[in-house]
Amino acid sequence: MGPILGDRRLFSTLRYEIYANHAGISPPSRPVxxxxxxxxxxxxxxxxxxxxxxxxxxxxxxxxxxxxxxxxxxxxxxxxxxxxxxxxxxxxxxxxxxxxxxxxxxxxxxxxxxxxxxxxxxxxxxxxxxxxxxxxxxxxxxxxxxxxxxxxxxxxxxxxxxxxxxxxxxxxxxxxxxxxxxxxxxxxxxxxxxxxxxxxxxxxxxxxxxxxxxxxxxxxxxxxxxxxxxxxxxxxxxxxxxxxxxxxxxxxxxxxxxxxxxxxxxxxxxxxxxxxxxxxxxxxxxxxxxxxEDLTIDRIFAHTTQYLDALEPQLTALGFHSMRSTDRDLQSGSLCLRPPQHISLEALHRGLLREHIATAMPDGFLRISPHWPNAMREVPTLVQAVRDVMRTLESAP
Ligand SMILES: Cc1ncc(COP(=O)(O)O)c(C=O)c1O
The missing domain is CATH 3.40.640.10 (Type I PLP-dependent aspartate aminotransferase-like (Major domain))
Incomplete structure (x- = not known):
């Protein structure tokens, strides 16, 4: 089976519902x-x-x-x-x-x-x-x-x-x-x-x-x-x-x-x-x-850009501050955000992991880095998980 954008079948043993830390360490695909x-x-x-x-x-x-x-x-x-x-x-x-x-x-x-x-x-x-x-x-x-x-x-x-x-x-x-x-x-x-x-x-x-x-x-x-x-x-x-x-x-x-x-x-x-x-x-x-090579870097980047374009406004609506440039030429595969002030980044990151969502937190930012296997349908799941974790943190004594 060849690779297909948004299709995780070559990562059949990956134990996350959403893996969005390719800027950290990528999971190896079956051919790898x-x-x-x-x-x-x-x-x-x-x-x-x-x-x-x-x-x-x-x-x-x-x-x-x-x-x-x-x-x-x-x-x-x-x-x-x-x-x-x-x-x-x-x-x-x-x-x-x-x-x-x-x-x-x-x-x-x-x-x-x-x-x-x-x-x-x-x-x-x-x-x-x-x-x-x-x-x-x-x-x-x-x-x-x-x-x-x-x-x-x-x-x-x-x-x-x-x-x-x-x-x-x-x-x-x-x-x-x-x-x-x-x-x-x-x-x-x-x-x-x-x-x-x-x-x-x-x-x-x-x-x-x-x-x-x-x-x-x-x-x-x-x-x-x-x-x-x-x-x-x-x-x-x-x-x-x-x-x-x-x-x-x-x-x-x-x-x-x-x-x-x-x-x-x-x-x-x-x-x-x-x-x-x-x-x-x-x-x-x-x-x-x-x-x-099969997928081409152009198509992969267009795919992750579409993913991040859908995700970014929904997270900023929850109070996150996005570091993503508005200049297309300065955008990358990573969406990095500062969480709202009352939310602990470590607790948010841990909470997402409990929901089987892998992100990263380099020095104060929540970093979300999808790649070619990530599917657009993950976006609402990810936003809902962030919302749920935030709600839990807000209601904690
Ligand atoms: C920009 C940058 N350079 C270098 C590294 C480290 O790379 P390596 O472990 O391949 O030396 C990282 C992350 O681990 C990085 O984000």
Whole structure:
């Protein structure tokens, strides 16, 4: 059975009436679970002989992801999660002491900590800007960013979509602005990739990192990095390992005389693949990406937009304050809301879980993040559950 928008049959064991936390961790579909099982069984049977199969499988996954992001597969490298991708780039930029890096307050820490470490290691200047101007309007955000860039910039690090508010950042305009000031744009895309159509070539971002267990609907343990082809030769491969060299496995497969330590490090993004990769998670990711390809990201995003369009006004009518932008270009797959002041978010979240409804509560917001299996008919159920939980909380002594 192929995937159908709004149809949960590929998630037959999911124990929630409504699962709306794809921005947290997605449930693996049956094909994803099958891929994990198949890898395990294959290694159980063939061990070392299975390795080439999954090495080839990664080639096809790389091509699928490249198609999804409108880039060349050569510009992608695999890693274990988003954070590792941020670390790989933060360690590999050819920094000069005093280089300025701009990050944002309100970002998920995965896109701050590695820059803080890089700042200490390489004597960089780190500036933290507020996201609030961007929440007011793209133009206000860009103006604030430009004021920071005018003091000099080497790199700006931002998430494509903010985890806490669901705000989609104006990446194309940000990249253009950062480039005008001679800097580079790094994007954490884990809250966007798999739900929002992304054309990296058009956006002109320089570096991007993403993990697979959220909107790509794979499992934990896999991720990837994109490096713009013009930037790869300028990186210092500080994270290189034994598999980062050209012809790294000859000494294992072709007899004597091939063990060398001087083969060049590949001038390709996959230089970050320094050791063996998370094979089961990458196979799982490919199984999920095939489903996304079948459905297309455009159709999936239209589907979740319709879901959130129906949900948002009904929750604001209950007193919630929506953080969703009114600018369509700044909307994402997440609807984030502040609950009414007299309602405890933790209690609301717990109450919804008791009703078998999974949401998230990142630092003060109720986050609702449906994906392709969520059906429109869930919307009235979700609203009624919120209403019921609120009523219980209001009547509690
Ligand atoms: C924007 C953002 N970046 C990074 C992460 C963490 O990703 P990973 O665990 O793949 O490093 C999250 C959430 O977990 C996130 O929301």
């Amino acid at each position: 679970v099958q891929a994990l099982t198949d890898v395990g069984e294959d290694y159980a049977a063939r061990a070392f002989a299975a390795w080439p199969t999954y090495n080839d499988q990664r080639t096809s996954l790389r091509q699928r992801l490249a198609r999804m992001l409108c880039v060349d597969s050569e510009d992608l490298g695999f890693t274990s999660n988003t954070t590792q991708g941020v670390i790989d780039i933060a360690l590999s930029v050819a920094w000069k002491p005093g280089d300025r890096v701009v990050v944002f307050a309100g970002e998920f820490p995965a896109n701050v900590t590695p820059w803080q470490s890089a700042a200490k290691t390489f004597s960089l200047e780190l500036e933290m800007l507020s996201l609030e101007p961007f929440a007011r309007s793209a133009q206000e955000g860009l103006d604030a960013l430009e004021r920071a860039l005018s003091k000099g910039v080497r790199l700006v690090a931002v998430s494509a979509v903010q985890f806490q508010t669901g705000l989609r950042m104006p990446l194309e305009a940000m990249a253009a602005l950062v480039h005008r000031y001679g800097g580079e744009l790094f994007v954490d895309a884990v809250q966007a990739c798999g739900i929002i159509p992304l054309n990296l070539r058009a956006l002109a971002v320089d570096y991007l990192a993403c993990g697979s267990h959220k909107w790509l609907m794979g499992t934990e343990g896999a991720g990837f990095v994109y490096v713009h082809p013009d930037k790869i030769a300028k990186l210092v491969p500080r994270v290189a390992g034994w598999l980062s060299h050209e012809e790294p496995v000859r000494f294992l497969l072709e007899g004597a005389g091939h063990l060398r330590y001087d083969r060049p490090i590949r001038a390709r993004t996959d230089f970050i693949e320094g050791g063996n990769l998370p094979t089961p998670s990458l196979a799982a990711l490919e199984a999920s990406v095939k489903l996304l």
